Amino acid sequence: MNDLLPEVIDAWQCLEAVLRQVTAAYGYREIRTPVLERTALFQRSIGTDTDIVSKEMYTFLDLNGESLTLRPEATASCVRAGLEHGLFHNQQQRFWYVGPMFRHEKPQKGRYRQFHQFGIEAFGWPGPDIDAEIIAVGERLWRTLGLGPVVLEINSLGSGESRRRFRDDLVAYLTAHESALDADSRGRLQTNPLRVLDSKHPETQSVVAAAPSLIDYLDSDCRRHFDGFCARLDDLKVNYRINPRLVRGLDYYSRTVFEWVTDRLGAQNAICAGGRYDGLVETLGGKSVPAAGFAVGVERVLELLALSKPLAPGIVPDLFIAAFGEGANQTAFVLAERLRTAGMTVISQCGGGGAKRQLRQADRSGARYALVLGDDELARGEIAVKPLRSDAPQFLVSLSKIEHELELLLRSEPAQPAMAAHERG
Numbered sequence: 001m002n003d004l005l006p007e008v009i010d011a012w013q014c015l016e017a018v019l020r021q022v023t024a025a026y027g028y029r030e031i032r033t034p035v036l037e038r039t040a041l042f043q044r045s046i047g048t049d050t051d052i053v054s055k056e057m058y059t060f061l062d063l064n065g066e067s068l069t070l071r072p073e074a075t076a077s078c079v080r081a082g083l084e085h086g087l088f089h090n091q092q093q094r095f096w097y098v099g100p101m102f103r104h105e106k107p108q109k110g111r112y113r114q115f116h117q118f119g120i121e122a123f124g125w126p127g128p129d130i131d132a133e134i135i136a137v138g139e140r141l142w143r144t145l146g147l148g149p150v151v152l153e154i155n156s157l158g159s160g161e162s163r164r165r166f167r168d169d170l171v172a173y174l175t176a177h178e179s180a181l182d183a184d185s186r187g188r189l190q191t192n193p194l195r196v197l198d199s200k201h202p203e204t205q206s207v208v209a210a211a212p213s214l215i216d217y218l219d220s221d222c223r224r225h226f227d228g229f230c231a232r233l234d235d236l237k238v239n240y241r242i243n244p245r246l247v248r249g250l251d252y253y254s255r256t257v258f259e260w261v262t263d264r265l266g267a268q269n270a271i272c273a274g275g276r277y278d279g280l281v282e283t284l285g286g287k288s289v290p291a292a293g294f295a296v297g298v299e300r301v302l303e304l305l306a307l308s309k310p311l312a313p314g315i316v317p318d319l320f321i322a323a324f325g326e327g328a329n330q331t332a333f334v335l336a337e338r339l340r341t342a343g344m345t346v347i348s349q350c351g352g353g354g355a356k357r358q359l360r361q362a363d364r365s366g367a368r369y370a371l372v373l374g375d376d377e378l379a380r381g382e383i384a385v386k387p388l389r390s391d392a393p394q395f396l397v398s399l400s401k402i403e404h405e406l407e408l409l410l411r412s413e414p415a416q417p418a419m420a421a422h423e424r425g
């Protein structure tokens with residue numbers, strides 16, 4: 001679990017601003033659900049045989065003896081909230097969310113125990129258009145962020161009878177090759193055989209290479225849905241790769257599944273994953289409502305962004321006020337408030353110190369100008385304005401006209417992103 005220190009928060013806020021902008025362009029509305037849910041919600045939705053539910057949840061009994069869990073993902077919570085508030089009654093819904101999720105996984109690069117997901121969920125559309133729309137949202141997000149190359153992999157898990165037939169044939173095939181499987185996969189063969197397809201183990205992979213392929217089992221409705229989805233992606237000129245081995249680590253999916261992957265982050269290569277989950281609303285007690293969505297690993301996207309360009313610049317303060325002497329200090333403190341009221345961002349030195357120290361602080365603050373006030377200037381009703389980002393000489397401005405003069409000055413040149421203190425050395 002990571003602390004997010006002020007020096008990284010600017011990048012997070014930039015990303016969040018892009019999320020708001022992109023989701024608004026498609027009519028998705030934000031939803032915020034609690035980080036704690038009843039444990040049964042995740043058992044019923046994600047599935048008791050999945051790694052997430054069987055090994056990775058932070059679960060505890062509350063004071064009433066009720067089993068609660070820190071959410072490992074938010075799709076189930078969106079369904080619960082939609083059902084609880086009657087949002088699925090003859091209505092279609094587009095939701096988005098961002099927030100912390102919790103999984104007790106083995107910590108490694110790109111895999112954390114508290115991490116953040118941005119996700120979207122669309123309820124009430126049975127056809128493949130919405131599957132393609134959520135892909136378009138992802139693609140626009142990467143483009144707006146300037147993320148660099150990521151690859152979209154898609155597959156269809158089918159549904160109902162065809163899925164059962166596939167599962168039976170897969171189990172028969174894997175059982176015949178059981179001795180060549182790694183220990184994990186042998187375990188999964190009993191509990192969650194589709195997940196064997198996902199194994200990274202080289203010997204298991206060579207068994208899996210000749211295993212039956214999900215996509216050959218699709219019934220005609222699922223096939224039509226998948227073809228429609230691909231056709232829409234072609235219309236949008238979105239590149240994709242059909243990966244017949246792509247399965248998901250959560251049990252609620254049917255038909256479309258997908259992942260956006262990169263080869264630049266090491267083993268944890270998925271930055272976004274999702275798909276269709278037409279059965280989940282019913283599983284959780286509602287009438288059948290078709291649904292599809294995805295979730296993005298925010299930390300992974302930020303790591304990827306940091307590889308291709310410097311992280312977003314932070315807020316650039318307009319002014320730093322340095323003051324020397326009792327009277328000057330008092331005036332500077334009130335003056336800072338006046339300037340903020342006039343719309344400027346102002347860092348106060350708060351507490352004095354020598355000239356050299358205050359000017360060093362002014363430089364570190366990233367501000368564009370330092371205002372320097374000593375008791376002498378104060379007696380003359382003036383203040384010195386010192387440009388911090390150029391070699392231009394400092395000049396004096398009358399205290400009575402300071403707001404006006406500074407507004408003109410700040411408007412005359414646009415703010416340049418300030419470098420972080422550690423970059424300036």
Ligand code: HAM
Nearest residue numbers: 073075110111112115270271272273274293294295297
């Ligand atoms: P997921 O594949 O479990 O799907 O997670 C989605 C993304 O969250 C992953 O691709 C990854 O980028 C990020 N992620 C997962 N675990 C970690 C971790 N421990 N540390 C850092 N990042 C992580 C879901 O959660 C589904 N709810 C997605 C979905 C939404 N499907 C339909 N709607």
